[in-house]
Amino acid sequence: MNVDIRFPAYDAQGRTFVTWRPVEVKLRVTAAPAGAEEVPVRLTSKSSPGGGRLSFATTLTHQGVADLEVRLPANGTEQTVWVGGSYQSPSSRYGDVSMEAHDVASGASLASHPLMVRIRKDANTLTAAERDRFLEALARLNGGGTGPYRDFRDMHIGGPPDDEAHGGAGFLPWHRAYLLDFERELQAIDAEVSLPYWRFDAAAPKLFAAAFMGVPDRFMQVRFSPGHPLLNWVAMDRRGVERGGGVGPNTVPRVVSEEATLHDQNGDPHPDFAAFREMQFNPHGAAHMSHRGGPITDPTRAPQDPLFFLLHCNVDRLWAKWQWVTGIHDPADPRAYDETVDAWPGHRTNDLLWPWCGPDQPDRPPQAPGGVLRDSPITRAPGPRPRVIDMIDYLGTVSDEHMGFAYDDVAFLK
Amino acid sequence: MDSEEQRRQYLAQAKAAAAPTRAASVRDLAAYATAEAGDAARMCEAISALSLDKQNYQEAVRALLGIAAQPSLERDVRLAALQQLGVAEFHPKRFAEFHADYIELLRRLATDPDGKLREAALDRLTLKNDPEAQKLLEQTLRKERKAVVPHAVAVQFLARDNHGSALPLFRELAETGPRAVREQALQALASDSKSAGLFERIATDKDERPALREIAALNLSQAAPARFAKMARQVVLDQSDADRVRAAAASAIALSGSDAKRMLTPKFAKALDAAGAATQSRSLKSSLDRLRRAAAAKAEG
Numbered sequence: 072m073n074v075d076i077r078f079p080a081y082d083a084q085g086r087t088f089v090t091w092r093p094v095e096v097k098l099r100v101t102a103a104p105a106g107a108e109e110v111p112v113r114l115t116s117k118s119s120p121g122g123g124r125l126s127f128a129t130t131l132t133h134q135g136v137a138d139l140e141v142r143l144p145a146n147g148t149e150q151t152v153w154v155g156g157s158y159q160s161p162s163s164r165y166g167d168v169s170m171e172a173h174d175v176a177s178g179a180s181l182a183s184h185p186l187m188v189r190i191r192k193d194a195n196t197l198t199a200a201e202r203d204r205f206l207e208a209l210a211r212l213n214g215g216g217t218g219p220y221r222d223f224r225d226m227h228i229g230g231p232p233d234d235e236a237h238g239g240a241g242f243l244p245w246h247r248a249y250l251l252d253f254e255r256e257l258q259a260i261d262a263e264v265s266l267p268y269w270r271f272d273a274a275a276p277k278l279f280a281a282a283f284m285g286v287p288d289r290f291m292q293v294r295f296s297p298g299h300p301l302l303n304w305v306a307m308d309r310r311g312v313e314r315g316g317g318v319g320p321n322t323v324p325r326v327v328s329e330e331a332t333l334h335d336q337n338g339d340p341h342p343d344f345a346a347f348r349e350m351q352f353n354p355h356g357a358a359h360m361s362h363r364g365g366p367i368t369d370p371t372r373a374p375q376d377p378l379f380f381l382l383h384c385n386v387d388r389l390w391a392k393w394q395w396v397t398g399i400h401d402p403a404d405p406r407a408y409d410e411t412v413d414a415w416p417g418h419r420t421n422d423l424l425w426p427w428c429g430p431d432q433p434d435r436p437p438q439a440p441g442g443v444l445r446d447s448p449i450t451r452a453p454g455p456r457p458r459v460i461d462m463i464d465y466l467g468t469v470s471d472e473h474m475g476f477a478y479d480d481v482a483f484l485k
Numbered sequence: 486m487d488s489e490e491q492r493r494q495y496l497a498q499a500k501a502a503a504a505p506t507r508a509a510s511v512r513d514l515a516a517y518a519t520a521e522a523g524d525a526a527r528m529c530e531a532i533s534a535l536s537l538d539k540q541n542y543q544e545a546v547r548a549l550l551g552i553a554a555q556p557s558l559e560r561d562v563r564l565a566a567l568q569q570l571g572v573a574e575f576h577p578k579r580f581a582e583f584h585a586d587y588i589e590l591l592r593r594l595a596t597d598p599d600g601k602l603r604e605a606a607l608d609r610l611t612l613k614n615d616p617e618a619q620k621l622l623e624q625t626l627r628k629e630r631k632a633v634v635p636h637a638v639a640v641q642f643l644a645r646d647n648h649g650s651a652l653p654l655f656r657e658l659a660e661t662g663p664r665a666v667r668e669q670a671l672q673a674l675a676s677d678s679k680s681a682g683l684f685e686r687i688a689t690d691k692d693e694r695p696a697l698r699e700i701a702a703l704n705l706s707q708a709a710p711a712r713f714a715k716m717a718r719q720v721v722l723d724q725s726d727a728d729r730v731r732a733a734a735a736s737a738i739a740l741s742g743s744d745a746k747r748m749l750t751p752k753f754a755k756a757l758d759a760a761g762a763a764t765q766s767r768s769l770k771s772s773l774d775r776l777r778r779a780a781a782a783k784a785e786g
Binding site for chain 2: 291
């Protein structure tokens with residue numbers, strides 16, 4: 072007797088990935104003993120040391136359990152369970168956790184399905200292996216200046232593209248889409264990689280080290296360890312990464328703290344998106360400027376420094392955390408977004424986001440580098456041409472679809 | 486712990502820790518500026534905390550422009566104002582009305598008596614490809630005027646404009662400049678196919694500094710991939726060569742395109758195994774391992 076375990080989606084190598092947000096998994100008994108109507112099966116996860124862990128439930132809920140008994144029809148009819156990563160137990164590599172099914176009566180193993188709880192993590196907490204995989208994928212994406220990275224550089228420049236990404240309410244949804252597109256390009260190179268974040272209200276000694284994002288010298292030239300993948304980084308026909316010396320291994324940048332970003336002066340969470348998004352100046356703009364010089368301090372050049380993507384990953388995490396704290400995930404909730412009367416194209420709730428909307432859209436930039444938003448083998452959301460509103464419910468808290476990413480310290484709550 | 490309970494605790498902690506603070510206002514800045522002791526540290530703090538929300542934005546930016554331009558104020562205060570103007574720039578639509586004044590201010594600061602202010606101003610101007618800033622930097626490098634910034638910084642800043650006309654100057658400086666200038670000039674020539682000969686010469690010269698050879702090798706991998714492939718193979722396997730250069734060459738092969746990958750034959754892979762076993766350098770081992778994986782992937786593909 073065996074149990075077939077089928078997750079909703081797999082990549083071309085037959086691998087599947089989950090976040091904290093449970094997904095519908097189909098179970099089916101094969102070759103059940105004669106005469107049985109139901110087969111009691113115990114679902115658990117088996118983890119390598121430091122590996123991910125799973126939670127199980129019979130409905131979509133954040134209250135999954137580590138050990139779940141289900142009764143599967145002996146005739147092979149499929150049954151659904153919901154499986155997600157167990158909060159705060161992410162994977163560090165593929166296959167460090169597997170979903171196991173055991174016969175309750177005999178204890179015999181009926182199935183073992185490896186997977187990965189793939190989560191965006193604090194860059195300062197990555198293992199050396201996680202860090203090196205990320206750096207290698209980043210370097211390949213850059214391709215010595217000839218890779219797909221160029222499109223991401225060209226999406227975030229001055230002129231009309233600047234108006235798409237900055238200044239209005241669409242700032243956060245735009246950057247969420249941008250990072251997701253970027254992360255999926257990294258995952259097309261190495262599916263085990265996710266985008267880490269720079270927690271910029273705390274010191275990050277492992278991040279600002281020669282082995283990771285480097286240490287600037289007196290000439291703003293970032294120094295890396297020998298053989299480091301980013302030695303081959305080329306942003307604008309110039310080799311290397313330039314960054315001012317404002318943030319060292321022990322620096323706590325002078326930015327608004329996470330708590331102050333999410334809450335007002337009375338310690339209450341900002342009641343709506345309109346109040347929350349003032350964080351665009353501080354901590355977001357302040358984090359950029361904390362380096363004191365180099366491309367990362369200029370809105371039209373910042374992606375030339377790979378640290379930019381980790382900075383913005385933290386900006387997005389702060390939005391995600393505000394959503395968690397307030398429970399505001401539903402795009403239909405007027406508190407979830409604020410379309411102001413003077414909103415320009417790209418910042419109204421139902422506007423398609425540029426550049427994924429394509430070139431030659433009325434009142435939008437005429438070129439659109441990069442094409443549509445990269446798809447994922449694991450999920451269909453948010454679609455190739457997302458709108459502002461499509462970027463709000465990233466975890467699928469109210470909708471049926473999630474976007475395939477989550478943060479190590481932001482839980483799924485339903 | 487249940488996620489809902491965790492959320493409740495997080496909210497309770499935020500409430501308990503809340504301490505009403507007032508963002509600094511323009512009036513606070515005026516008070517510090519006119520105080521007898523002229524407390525620069527407190528003024529810098531007030532500048533960093535200056536509110537840039539919609540209601541205060543215009544007044545704040547005008548005040549910051551005034552502070553940065555004021556020669557009687559301490560340098561650190563003026564630098565703090567420039568930094569906060571950089572924050573204000575992250576709202577392009579609101580900042581648009583101040584853009585012309587900002588550029589004019591930066592251009593004045595580019596020739597300020599204080600070196601740090603000059604460097605900060607030129608940093609911001611060259612990120613915007615400002616032609617007047619570029620002219621000052623070229624004049625500095627050609628020694629047609631007193632240097633506005635150290636020469637290595639001038640090269641670095643000039644190189645930010647990839648449509649600029651400074652390539653011939655960079656080629657010259659990569660050969661003849663002092664140490665730091667040569668390094669910056671080589672970085673600036675990353676995509677210059679006309680410099681392939683120079684790159685190959687520097688990359689293979691064991692008397693050159695490893696840092697320069699590293700840059701030259703990486704540049705060659707882009708400028709002339711076939712020449713790089715030939716050179717890199719020798720360098721990677723040469724146990725008498727500098728670990729740093731070998732590591733850079735190995736990584737460049739692993740991360741680069743098809744020309745270099747053609748060398749990844751089974752025979753070469755075996756030689757890599759021997760090279761990895763012979764070295765104590767962790768960085769070199771790591772780079773060789775990366776190259777071995779690339780070779781294995783090519784063999785499978």
